[in-house]
Amino acid sequence: MYSLGVWFWPLFLFFYTLLIGIIAPISGVGGGVLYVPLTDVITPFDIDFIRGAGLVMAVTSALSSVPFLIRKGLANVRLFAVIAPVMVITSVTGGIVGLWVTNVLPGGEDYIKILLGSVILLVFFVMILSKRLEFPDVRDEDVDPWSRRLGIVGAWYEPSLERVVEYKIKNLPHAMITFGIIGFVAGMFGLGAGWANVPVLNLVMGAPIKVATATSMLIITANAPAIGIYLSKGAILPVVVVPSILGITIGARIGAKIAEVIRPVFVRWLVIGVLFLAGVLNIIKGLQGLGVIPPVLPGG
Template sequence: MEWSIILFIFTLLIGIISPVSGVGGGVLFVPLSTIIFPFHVDFIRGAGLVMAVTSALSSVPYLTKIGLANIRIFALMAPVMIITSVVGGIIGLKVTSAFPGGKYYIEIMLGAIILLVFAVMMLSKRLEFPEVRDEEVDGWSRALGLRGEWFEPSLGRIVRFQVKNTPLSLVVFAIIGFVAGMFGLGAGWANVPVLNMLMGAPIKVATATSMLIITANAPAIGIYLTKGAILPSIVIPAVVGITIGARIGAKVAEIIKPVFVRWMVLAILFLAGFMNVIKGLQGLGVIPHIIPGA
């Protein structure tokens, strides 16, 4: 009972952060839960994937209604991510069972990738409202109408946008889906930088659309379920907490200033990347156990 209450409060806070940052619940839940809770890593990964999808489903109806979550971009990227996330889920569980030390190398690689994304976003400029010139818009984006608009309270006017680099983004999202399914992290940690920096979507559109795209990872949950890695005593309080939190977070995402969203995304990326690298190094015995339980 005590763990259930702590888990509920913990996921409630994650739920509030998720729609604002666009990273989904899993990217924070998985690394932090291995420290806080005495659960097996497979149960945490399974619950993390459920949480990522739940936080997205709880917030995207409102984000879509106000024009921040772009359905056209989702419709293009989702089929690719569905396939690759399922493949990633299958391989991820095989790695854990067949190669006991293999997961530590993967955690280090994942952490390094996230920290690389963090560094690129940190050094880049004009992330809040990227300028996409007409000549930069690719044929796919024009033909599929990958554009949108919303009323931005911080500017007091309607902001319009159209994305670019669509074919390359499809390839990148396929890779993201694979990694998301393998680690149970959702995909928001990479969705936001790709949507914002590669495709040129404004940061608030990127975070909101990221939440919509995360729902494409839902089929990977079935892989964890069939392997017995979905434990109701963990998933139920986590889902309730993150559902309530995500509904609150969706309201906050509408009114919050874009510059604050950028720094929140950066902070979450750094935290997730750093913790994955430390956990992997600890597991291999390269460094002492600085983080207990990892």
Template sequence: MYVDVWWIWPVALFVFTFVIGVISPLSGVGGGVLFVPIATAFFPFDIDFIRGVGLVMALTSSLSSTPQLIKRGLANLRIAAPIVAVSCVMSIIGSITGLWISGEFPEGKDYITILLGIVLFIIFGIMATSKRVEIPIVEKQDKISQKLGISGSFYEPTLGQDVEYKIKNMPVAIPIFAAVGFIAGMFGLGAGWANVPALNLVMGAPIKVATSTSMLVIAINDAAAVWVYLANGAILSVIAVPSVLGITLGARVGAKLAARARPKIIRYLVMCIMLLSAVVDIWKGLQGLGYIGGG
């Protein structure tokens, strides 16, 4: 006798995203970066729906934290404004491009799955090699940053004083964020994996300002990109609702565990998971194209 068990997948999604939510605050990796590649590799959902929900998840987490970060003076609107002016447009173009490839070409979804695996290898490389500088010293600003008056200060409790900072290399940073915005929109990935190193190492923002401003950038970019997926019917509530609930509840648990956990070990575990997902996604895409047996 046939039994309808459609509810198994929403429940599995809730459990899966809850685990991602717990891991994210401990590892410093956004939920969307984990959700999209793993769900693409191991869940039987269309990649367009997975990418759409990935953006919704990244948007949910960023919107929940950004107002408080701005209030505390950590998320800098002056830094974000010139960045999102470019990256926001590119995230929309990336979303349109990804959905166009999926819809126009029979093998489009398989090619996007392969590209996703390649992007994961790039993210893995960035995570493995990038270093964080708590408070970089910026001796000279570029002309754009000077004219826009991009600087700021925040209170650092460990030092017991306000920390003032300036930004550099805006002409270099803008094309970087344009590329990241395109990738985020096309694959439904949160962009913290690239935003934070760019803000911290390229632009010289203190690490707390970099992580906080990254959340602000993600909130604006993903809010624009997600409408493209909504307009094309690529966001299903049966996938989105359990995923958002799971990652939201899991993030609260992860935030409480962060003080007692060993972030470095968890970060290495996440990198291994991402590497495995990259291999599986590329394999799945090649299989769909018929280059590997079973497609």
């Protein structure tokens, strides 16, 4: 692992995650959804260490950017408070199941790689097919009883319009079920959940795209308890996690400031392309490990 020098991989991970940290708040995906599949392909670390670090990355990138997003009124704290308990329970459950598959099931690591690649391709299709609504039109009669009773509304100053934008949300009960599934997937594979959070918040619940992106970063922090599952199993490796945390923390703060003013179209398509490549390569590596196809990738 250290044939290229003891400092190579820590330095590589620092600059690599610095870039991921910048991209995460702009594109609305957590750092983990980029970190896990790419790191499995390009580094020699075990998939358990990568998934554990990926979960830490996703939560760290979110924690680094959400204070700024909350101050700007973009991240909806009240909505997060409703969704968080569901995400905590399901992400912890997902972490337990994911580690069981890797460590107990024969060939489990390769099955995880195939499942991870499949999930990443699902992310790819979700991102490429979902439309984004800048300012969805949610009327009073569209607001569901839960959202109305809980008073889940918000407002922020939009520089491009030079005015304060107010919004409401809808379909909270249906969205809660979806967030439960998202939390399980996030915990099982060590992924952030921004790739799914943003479409649900924007298209299902009617939150403006900037609010959906910012609130998604806040919701990702609810995956933090699942980190304890990986830690208890020894799947948090300092040489992987420490430089990655430093890189993604710095990058996320830069990305949060850029996200306030940029239109993230180019970044979104760049992320979509990277996700497709990473998903395909993970499936290939898993199939290599099971002997289904001959080794065509390094480390297969």
